[in-house]
Amino acid sequence: MLFYKKITAIAASIFYIFVNCAFYNSIFHEYTNDKLFQMTTCFGIIEVFFWITLFFSIFQLEDKSVKKIDKTREEREKEAQRDMRDLVICFFIFMASLICVDISRVILTSSPYINDIASTVGSYTVFIGGTRILFIFSAIIFIFITASRRNALLIVISAINIIVSVMIWLDFDANITAIMRIIIAILAIIYYLKNDIIKFDKRNRISNRKN
Structure with missing residues (x-):
């Protein structure tokens, strides 16, 4: 089971690197709106899957900030x-805000018309800005x-993600944020390779039996 978990998580990270490379290259090329729509949609789906796998791995880690000495x-x-x-x-807050940010990226990038509307209509501006602020909060x-x-x-991953979320809020979601997300994906791969979830589960079971 551990093998498949790691393969899935690492594969998600590798795909995340690829889509960020494509996003980085799209800044320097003039693609059609349909092409941009496909690229940003694929980017959003893989980004959501990447963060889901990362969160699921964190669910298996123990909170080490709380001292458990002399506690029942x-x-x-x-x-x-x-x-x-x-x-x-x-x-849930992180994923909800991330999905909203991804949807807004798809719309704003692939449709210049909606981009103009979003910059002029107050309700669109509040929605896009609000979800970006929520993303900063969740980060x-x-x-x-x-x-x-x-x-x-x-x-380190979470610290870089805060910088990315702030830059997205400032409307600088471009080549710099793509590079930062690639770094996040590389660090995630290293994290998956270094951590063994099953070993933690075994230690946890042993400690529970002793108690």
Whole structure:
């Protein structure tokens, strides 16, 4: 099972690198609107899948920010439940805002007409700007989640993602953000190769049996 999890996660990261390379190249080429629509749609789908796999791997990691010395089993279980609740909330907020950002990217990139409307009509501007702010908020929450796992690679990934989210909000989603996302994908591959989810599960079961 671990083998298939890692292969799926690494494959998602590799595809994420490819679509970001394509997004990077699209900035320097004049593609048709239909071509841009296909590229940005594919980019959005793979980006969502990439972050889902990354979040699912984080679900398997233990919160190391809480000291478990001199605590009863019930207290540890309550803390674990609160941690899981916070992680689930972060996951849904992050994914919802990411999907909205991806949809707005598809629309704004592939349709100059809608791009003009979005820049003039207040409701469109509020929606696009609001989802981007929500994405920044979720990225900030995400860095606290990764910091609680005490994993350097995840912390770096989340820090870069905050920069990306801010640049998207500033409407600078271009070659620089593509490069940053490629770096995130490379770090994610290293993270998947270095971490063994099954080993963590075994340790967790052993500790539970002792308690």
